[in-house]
Amino acid sequence: MKLIKTEDAVGQVLCHDITQIIKGVTKDAVFRKGHIITEEDIPVLLSVGKDHIYIWEKDDTILHENEAAQILYEMCKNDHMHPSDVKEGKIELIADCNGLLKVDKEKLKKVNSFGEMMIASRHGNTPVKAGDKLAGTRIIPLVIKKDKMERVKAICADAPIFTLKPFHKKKAAIITTGNEVYHGRIEDTFTPVIREKLAEYDTEVIFHETFDDDNQKITDGCLAAIEAGADLVICTGGMSVDPDDKTPLAIKNTGAEIISYGAPVLPGAMFLISYYNGNVPILGLPGCVMYAKRTIFDLVLPRIMADDKVTAEELAALGEGGLCLNCDHCIYPNCGFGKGW
Template sequence: MLHENDAAFILRDICMGEKTFSSDVKEGKIDIYADIDGLFRVNVDKLTQINMQDELMIATRHNNYPVKKGELLAGTRVIPLLIKQEKLNIALKIANGEKLLQVLPYKDYKVGIITTGSEVYNKRIEDTFTPVIIEKLKQYNLEVTHHEIVNDDKEMILNAIENLKNNGVTMIICTGGMSVDPDDVTPSAIKESGANIISYGAPVLPGAMFLIGYFEDDLPIMGLPGCVMYSKSTVFDLLLPRIVAGIKLCKQDLANLGHGGLCLRCPVCTFPHCEFGKGV
C-alpha cells in the first residue's frame, strides 16, 4: 500500500513532460504548469486509459491548447488515503515510459504574405486583410519579412510564391481569391506551385474554404478565406498554434476539427476560452 502523497509523485512523473513543472503535493493532489509559452499537447488515448483505472485521476486542459508560461495545465489526484501499489503499476504500464503532457515551444518562422485581388492590386481599395494577419502572427512573436500584392492572375501568384521561397521565407500565407468563383484562382495557383495539398476545405465555420499544403522542405503554405479578415476566431486561429509549434498537419487533423468546429458567434468573443475547436 502507498500513502496518497507517495502515489501522487508517481502519477505526477507519468504526466510531466518537456517544458512543464509541478506544485508541491497536498492531500494526494499535484498541479502541473507550463514552463514556457507554447502549445500544450496531451496523449489523450493514454490519459483516458489511466482515468479508466479506479482511484486515479488526471484532469487536463484540451489538447493543442496555446498556453502561457505559468498557466495551469493539469491536476492529478489519488482518490483514497491509501492505494495499492498495483494501481500505480498499471498506470506506469499504460504510459510505457512516455510522458502524457508536454509544451512545445513555438518556432521562429519567417513569414511571407501574398495578397491577391485586382481591386487591392490596382489600389482601388485598401488592403485590410494583411494587418489582421500581422496582428495574429504577433501573438507568436512572428514578423512578416516579405509581402507581395498581386492581381487575380495565376501566373502572378505562382511567381510571387516562387519569389518568397527564393527569399528564404519559411511560411507562406495567401489571402484573397479562395472561394469557388471562376475568377478566384488562388487555390489552383497554390496547387500548381509544387506544394503537396493536404486539404482544400475544412469542417470549420467560419473557415470552410481554408487550404493548406507543404513543399518538399516542409515549408507550409496556406490559403486563407475572407472570413479570417472579419471574424474574431476562425480555422486559422485553431491551426496556427500547431503550425508555429512545428507540427506538420495531415488530413486527419483537419477532419477532427469537425467535432467542435462550429463557432457560436458570441456577442463577446472569449476564444480560446470557449468550446470552439475543442472536439474530443
C-alpha cells in the same frame, strides 16, 4: 492506515492533510501529513469536524496518496513543465514556456478508467503561456494499492501523456491577391488582420506582395517568398469557386503537398493548408479571416508556430466544436471552438 477516535490520537502520526474551510477566509491545511498529534491539537481537530482520524500504519503493500500522486506526475511530465508542491494527494503541472500543449487522449482515458485516480487537463492542441496550469493529478482515496500503481505505470512506459512544444520564431510572407486590391479599387484590409494575428507570436514579416488574379504570378510570388527565407507563406483571398479565384491552383502549382482544401469549420470552410518541401506551410485563407473574430486560422496558427504538422485526419475531426458562435464577448480560447482535435 488505522481509524481511531480523535481523543485517543495523541502521539500518533497523521497520514493525510487535515483541511480547514472557512468561507471567504481560508481553505488550507491546519495539519500536514506526518504531523505528530499533541494534546493541544485535539480541540483544533474537533473544531474542523474530525471526531475520528486516520493515523499511519506501515504497510509495504500500499502507498500514501502523496506517494501515489508522484507516480501520476511522473507519467504525465515532459520537457518544459514542472510540478506544483504535492498537497492532499494532488500535483499540478505548470508550463515553463509559451507553446502548444499536446495530449495523448488514449493514455489519458486509460488512466482515468483505472479507478481511484484521476488526471484532468486542458484540451490538447491549444496554446499556453509560461506559468499556465496544464493539468492536475490526484489520488482519490487516502491510500492505494502499490501493485495497482505499478500496473497503471505501464500505460506510459513508452512516453508520457503530455507534451509541450515551444513556439518558434517564424519568418512570414504575406501574398495579397485580388484584382480589386491590386488595381486600387478597394483598400487592402486583409493584410493588417494577418499582421495583427502574427504579432501574437514571435514572427517577422519579411515579404509582402500584392498580385492580381493571375495564378502564375501568385505561384511565382510564393516561391520567391520561400527563396527569400520565408518559413511560412500566407495567401489571402481568392479561395472560393468563382472563376477569378485562382489561389488554390496557384498554391498547387508551387509543388506543395496539399493537405486539405476545405475544413469543417465555420468561419473558415474554404481554408487550404499545404507544405512545400515537407516543412514550409503555405496557407490559403478565405475572406472570413478578414472580418470574423475567430476562424480556422486561429486554430491552425499555434500548431504551425510549434512546428506541429497538421494532417487531413485531424482537420476532419474539427467538425465537432468547429462552429464558432460569434459571441458578442469573445472568450476564445476559453470556449468550445476548435476543441475537436
